[in-house]
Amino acid sequence: SSELTQDPAVSVALGQTVRITCQGDSLTIYYASWYQQKPGQAPLLIIYGENNRPSGIPDRFSGSSSGNTASLTITGAQAEDEADYYCNSRHSSGGHYVFGAGTTVTVL
């Protein structure tokens, strides 16, 4: 079982906004990072730190955090945003790492 909790699935209408959350004790110590994964592909880093996007990641992706919860928001969802999204952080007890179970985003 994951020590980071994510909702299994969410849906969003094309062009609308969706928020994905990730909860865990480690998030009171470390920022989460977020990854997008499409079928048959490796995960892709989309958000890290307080709210940072690697080069090439559209600005419709944003991150935030409060207490033990990190959030990923897609503002103006596009069809190509349909994917699985995973959160990750360093474990609160030391040098190992944990992933959330993932959230499948469906764009209607």
Added chain:
Amino acid sequence: QVQLVQSGAEMKTLGASVKISCKASGFTFPSSTMHWMRQAPGQSLEWLGWINAGNGNTKYSPNFQGRVTITRDTSASTAYMELRSLESKDTAVYFCARASSQCKSGTCSYFFDSWGQGTLVTVSS
């Protein structure tokens, strides 16, 4: 550009071992920390461990302690992950990734900014 290229798919029998390679290019390998993850069919990502490519220090997931070994060859800019005593539940795609970190106002983020393409390991009887 940063690139991580993994070795090809493997088919193994129960109880065997597998060793996967991850060749790095486009960055200074000895200054990096390399992680290994896996993903069973239809499942989430699972973290296995990391290696400091400079000094060879390692850290493993408690779930795999004793069964996994991560090594590196700095002359070849390559990291390796060996998993022993394979079971059917080890059937998965295995990924290597480069780690980075950022600290701001006393809070740090540790993240994986580049990933290999994945290596499918199939374990059967």
